[in-house]
Amino acid sequence: MDSSTNSYFATEFNQQALSNMMHKVHGGLDAIRDSDNDKYKFLLEFIGITLFYIQNNPSSFDERCIMNIASIGDRFMDQVKSFDLGEDSAEQLFAYCYRFVIEYQISTPNSISSELLAVLSRVSDFEYGAYAGQVRYAGHQMLINVVQHYLYHPSLASLKDLPEVIQRSETERENAEKSILDRETRVNALAEKLETYETAFNFVGLYSGFKSLKITKVSERRWNFFFLLVLGALLLFPVVVKFYSLINAPAKLEPDLIGLTALAGLELLLLYFFRVALQNFRSIKAQLLQIDLRMTLCQFVQSYAEYSKGAPEGSKGLLERFEQVVFSGIVNDESAIPSTFDGLDKLAELVGKIRK
Known part of the structure; x- marks a missing residue:
């Protein structure tokens, strides 16, 4: 996945895949509404809420989840398309959703929605199996990676060169003014x-x-x-x-x-x-x-x-x-x-x- 991509979740193909996945998750939640498997219910609930906000705010997630789109974007969408409502599959998709939500929270200048905050507060209530490492990574190391990604982003690197750019532009402005003055002098001489x-x-x-x-x-x-x-x-x-x-x-x-x-x-x-x-x-x-x-x-x-x-x-x-x-x-x-x-x-x- 190219990190320079400007539109990912907002594409028509991915929007359709997310819409189909939401219907499937809602159906799964209705099927296990009376079940005692709280962890599975939480996984589906977390996935459903995350997909709901991604589908309704695709441009916002495209803009604020650059790092995870570049690293796991294609795997995430493949998992969305092939999701079979199994608990193991739900835990894997949950880990991906959790990474997107964490990056979205870090990159958002204001507070994210209360629903996302509510499900994020419940992540530590459960134990995770094969994908526990992804969850721990999202809560710890990924924070550092996100900061590094934005800190050394080409746009921010260019911002570091701003004083030099300003000095160069000032020099160019002075040269331009001098050139204009010289041309004006020549024009006046020609007029005379x-x-x-x-x-x-x-x-x-x-x-x-x-x-x-x-x-x-x-x-x-x-x-x-x-x-x-x-x-x-x-x-x-x-x-x-x-x-x-x-x-x-x-x-x-x-x-x-x-x-x-x-x-x-x-x-x-x-x-x-x-x-x-x-x-x-x-x-x-x-x-x-x-x-x-x-x-x-x-x-x-x-x-x-x-x-x-x-x-x-x-x-x-x-x-x-x-x-x-x-x-x-x-x-x-x-x-x-x-x-x-x-x-x-x-x-x-x-x-x-x-x-x-």
């Missing part, structure tokens, strides 16, 4: 890096915007410079042509005042547009300079963001200039660029006076 990357990504987008704007302005500057060269050439071309014609003209030829006036007007008009183009070229150069400055500032904007977080409360305007440079609009100096029709009224007045 993620925040840094997010800020950097935002300003990378700003840098890309400035870069795209710079490409556009560089293209505008190239075209504007080309127009300046064309206007400069057109501005010089009439003068050179007129000067060349005057050199090759006859000496006594009267000067062509109307032609000279028209040439002067054309030169003034070309000079005006040249001035407009030149002013626009300078404006584009100023815008490119501002864009380059913003792109340069965006390269260390992350350090600026960190510094602005830790700046003292009293220095609120410390970094305003930086923000104004990066986030302000690009100045075009449009007020300095003359409008297309600026001065046309005066030019019209001049032409009118020449005609008069």
Whole structure:
């Protein structure tokens, strides 16, 4: 019989065997009710009461009679099944029942039933034959064996190691807390890096915007410079042509005042547009300079963001200039660029006076 068995008397097969045995014992008691054999009556009575409590509380006996179930459990049930109501057979079954009741009494924290106590008090009233040794063992040595069984039971042995287990669990708890703290530190560091990357990504987008704007302005500057060269050439071309014609003209030829006036007007008009183009070229150069400055500032904007977080409360305007440079609009100096029709009224007045 395996001592680790959790259910023995509670099994359906053994319950049926115990029930059949109780009917047989009750029948035997009824048959010898008027007999003078008090010992036999006591044996059957003890067996009947023991089997009654085992059948009605099988889980309790399974739990509290571990040692005897392991040592004589199978022999006890074999005897129950083969019991023939003989006195010798009754004494053997009585010895087994007595061992179970004694162990049950030792293992029970409270007092057992009064019926069991009553039959236990009468055990010493009779002399026993072949199984007297079992009875004496149950009353003396078995008590020591039961105590030893429970004292050195694996569960109780584990209980002895409880201080060591507690110390080990405390060490594991400290290690777990340290591990959690280390992981939390790493998570916080990753969170800070993620925040840094997010800020950097935002300003990378700003840098890309400035870069795209710079490409556009560089293209505008190239075209504007080309127009300046064309206007400069057109501005010089009439003068050179007129000067060349005057050199090759006859000496006594009267000067062509109307032609000279028209040439002067054309030169003034070309000079005006040249001035407009030149002013626009300078404006584009100023815008490119501002864009380059913003792109340069965006390269260390992350350090600026960190510094602005830790700046003292009293220095609120410390970094305003930086923000104004990066986030302000690009100045075009449009007020300095003359409008297309600026001065046309005066030019019209001049032409009118020449005609008069």
